[in-house]
Amino acid sequence: MTDLIDSAAAYEADAGNREPQPVEDEVFAIADRARAASRKLARATRAWKDRALLAIGAELLAQQDRVLAANAVDIAAARESGTSAALLDRMSLNAERIAKLAAALAGLAALPDPVGTVVRGQTLPNGLRLRQVSVPMGVVAAIYEARPNVTIDIAGLALKSGNAVILRGGSAVAQTNLALLNVIRDALEQVGLPADAVQSVDAYGREGGAVLMRARGRVDVLIPRGGRELIQTVVNNSSVPVIETGEGNVHIFIDESAPVGSAVEILLNSKTQRPSVCNTVETLLVHSASPALVPVLTALAEAGVRLHVDARVMSALPAGIEASLADDTDWATEYMDLDLAVGMVDSLDEAIRHIRRWTTGHTEAILSNDLGHTERFVAEVDSAAVIVNASTRFTDGGEFGLGAEVGISTQKLHARGPMGLAELTTTKWIVHGEGQVRG
Template sequence: MTSVTTTPFDDLSPVLQAAYRARAAAAELAPLPRAAKDDALLAIADALEVRTREIIEANAADIARAREAGTSDTVIDRLTLTPERIRVIASDVRDIVALPDPVGEVVRGSTLPNGLELRQLRVPLGVVGIIYEGRPNVTVDAAALCLKSGNAVLLRGSSSAYTSNTALVRVLRDAVHGAGLPADAIQLVPGESRESVTELMRARGMVDVLIPRGGAGLIKTVVEQSTVPVIETGTGNCHVYVDERADLDLAVDILVNAKAQRPSVCNAAETVLVHREVADEFLPKALAALRDAGVTVHGDEAWLKAGAAAGVEVVPATPEDWETEYLSYDIAAAVVDSLDAAVGHIRLWSSGHTEAILTTDTRAARRFVAMVDAAAVMVNASTRFTDGSEFGFGAEIGISTQKLHARGPMGLPELTSTKYVVTGDGHIR
């Protein structure tokens, strides 16, 4: 009599079927050597360049719909793919090939007094779900990072980029399959409705972790509604504190860079706090530099007075300004009486992303670092440096603002878990 193994596969929804296939693919990926994964990544990079026209044609359909819907030029720019942008994306994939493979790394090991050999090894997380907004480049970045770290990935981008993401995932799957790896290691979550997102968030036991990438609203929804474990990324209400012993000219340069070099990203500064002892000298310099950079200051009474004296318009700050992640050419500004007052303000309003102190006083810097609770703390450096590439990690899947599993820029090691391998010689307890 032949036994038949049955599965609930046929009874599952399309989203759960995709998760089921991803689990099977993850099991195949886990033991693969680095060379096999790197060959697949090189195949992906080549395929992106060879099939650029196909990708751009799909992207054009998304852009046309976005324009018809009255979408802002900023959002359309994030959505747009060009031959040059695709070449950059392909180059980024090749950069991932050059990174060390974290899988199999011995985190720690020892021989126990009883002779057992103990090793803690890095292993893939398994099935990683990524929920993100209208940036098609994230589709490739996330797929490549998950593949390199031995994970299968379920990609759920926004409906605004659905045609682009469909084309990109088709190219990625073909390349992976051609390299001898399971195509289901990379899948686009079926459907454009919110119900498909909800199903992904409730797929506990089939999806090992979810990583949301996008604005505060998206992240909040995933964190609060998901039953799948979530790595919270993103929101950056970042502060720059100018201490009483700061080099003020240097501080102006750092402040302008932190705010205006690229204001639409999570590591851009959103609030500047200035010690009262240097406010009279610093505020006029900062106001002029921020004005020249196109930045609107939302200031307290001290900043309003300084703006009036300098002929620079300052918007009166409201309580909402202290909690706002502008992602624009706006910054909240206040004068504080002490370092501890600055820390108190930061601890009240910070999102735990990146905080900076500008000072020549090493004791003040040490106190600030010790008291501020954030994924990254900068001393005399721009908040814009909180980035996987800038930290030397290579590419990143996101910047975690939580404290469990991973915190800060998440590179390849953060896409792994660990397991203990214990080797004995007939040992019994």
């Protein structure tokens, strides 16, 4: 993952030892242009914003050759510098992927407008008419890894929610991102929206991202998208409010009373359906009296899952199932791969204690037929999503019916769990009177 982002240590060195730089002036000027554009965007109708999204999709297909040529330059340079095949794949665009991006923009256009919802409203005893209405944040910034699809994705989400956006993508795909930015800006101009609604600070390299982090007042919210290192760097260095997303050290607890067949199915789904994403399970805790341990681990091993187990699980393993001995590193690790840590516990309390120690607060699940236990698990586990008797893979904006997904927030402020378009808005209190004064 570290190949995909610019070094966190370098960001921190910048933060600790900075003087006002010309780059700061230029990035602040970009932010000020974004602010001006955001004012037009905030008043744009849904129909107008949707036209822009569809125009970006169309322009993406029209300029496909140019985009793919730019991507080929980035890929060639990355290959030369020894980038792994897996990372090269995430950096690559092709005709099929571009078609998918255009289709996703059309899907976004089909969603309702998150702006203008009356969240609360009433007439006060003195006759004041009060409404709390959803409005765009204003200027959103995103710092993300070398994944060109995120450029289109974030720009689309920001536009749909009426926000201007400033992008800082991984330098390894700078040429691709520049081509995509031109596509977006051309499309915005076609429909008569300000091109400065989508801008990039990629030209300023690492320092561009560092300035965004200290642009409090100019940037309303900063969203880091990517791996742990990127997110922690932004969280630690930003004075702009951050929405932290995506770290998921997800647990499943199989209680004594859980039906074995269902436990097998849920574990297979939670671990193997898509192991590289944040809602995949990373630690399994099994009650010592559960009959599910051997069937579940057998099924997982057959599906190619590498097991990292504590001593009690090790001694319960049937012949032919291999496992390594787990230590604290395993309990702490978000593998995002076909690996699973497995521990044995003697009670619900022991399971909850383990989860409290190691969770990232993303998603935890209990498999149980004991109502008292499921109620306690739901009440006492402090995570964005707590699931009873279902796969952890359901923690997802699409699955939850939120339409588009901005990310999965693991913080408690503003947004928690899957974030949809509504979470890219704030509110404004609008008060209408006829001369009222306070008594």
